[in-house]
Amino acid sequence: MINLDGTIVKQKEAKLSVLNRGFAYGDSVFETIRVISGKIMFWEDHYFRLMASMRIMRMEIPSSFSPEFLEKEIKEIIEANDLGTSPARIRFAVYRLQGGYYTPATRDIGYVISAEAMENSFYLFNDEPYEIELFKDHYVNSGLLSTIKSNNRAVNVLGSIYARENDYDNCLLLNEKKSVVEALNGNIFLVKGDVIKTPPISDGALNGIIRKQLVNILKKTEEYTLEETSISPFELQKADELFITNVAQGIQPVSKYRKKSFENKVSKNLLSKLNVKARLG
Known part of the structure; x- marks a missing residue:
């Protein structure tokens, strides 16, 4: 119906x-x-x-x-x-x-x-192998139009085809300044030590609902320091963890980017906090 x-x-x-x-x-x-x-x-x-x-x-x-x-x-x-x-x-x-x-x-x-x-009532932690790559054929333009969910998603469609053709689980998109903006289907977070970075909305990142929830969670915790700042592709292989967020999956940890394998301790911890917030409304 x-x-x-x-x-x-x-x-x-x-x-x-x-x-x-x-x-x-x-x-x-x-x-x-x-x-x-x-x-x-x-x-x-x-x-x-x-x-x-x-x-x-x-x-x-x-x-x-x-x-x-x-x-x-x-x-x-x-x-x-x-x-x-x-x-x-x-x-x-x-x-x-x-x-x-x-x-x-x-x-x-x-x-x-x-x-x-959908299968599950709340977000489950997925620790299956999950490999990503950069999609560089087309760029996301920074600005308001990139922050909303519109039917103009050609870059996401083409990036998804590229990922499937090359056996990647997802790809990261870049803006015109060659900064990492987001994944094909969600926002990206990078963990290095106790610092967690995510691209700012002004870089062209989607104004994601789960992104907002995690930003609010992280601002209230003393475990981590949140930075909404531009992320260079060169930072990806230096990270301890990478994870992707969206409404459907919650938090999806990345296990591999090129030759670098990642942990998933922080994403697992944050997923439990996100589920608590979801239950409380």
Whole structure:
């Protein structure tokens, strides 16, 4: 079942025009949201990021788009897919309504909410081998547009194809200044001693929900020192640990980058803290 502009329909009946601006111009933003037994994880952060993304894209935000209304819409699609007591992954996409060419005929929007089951209620630690490499064919441009989740993800798609063709589990993306920005599907953190670094949003890094949660956790702990600073590719092989964060997986430790193998002690410790925060809401 799919929520199409507030109406729940069967997936095969959920149709968008081939002239839809999300398809024609990538004129769309989205949120990937984790729901556990009907509870939306980190909902406030998702809501405000979605609103910020719509503003950056100069979309008209409907007066009905309150946190309560959108939460109700998400919970209804969860129930419609019989996922009320299961972990689920939600994709909430907003697109500008059809019309115009590069210049839109309107700033009004439509939306689609879909749901699919997930295996685990909370984040599990994955210590399986996980090898990464740099993707250098194309760059992420620093600036606001790179910090939001939009349908313009060509670099991520091409990087994912490169990773699969070369038997890597993931790749790291660079910005135009040749600094490490993020992974294909999440934010990157680097551990050296008791210092943990992550690229700043100003470098073009996605304004990730789990990134924000970990930043808040790290600011309150005395175990580590957090630095939001640019990361050079040369620093990667000198690190003790690397790990990737996103809403679906939580924290994914990296085991190998080129000839360097990494520990996973810090990522394991932080994952337990993240799960505690998720449970508390």
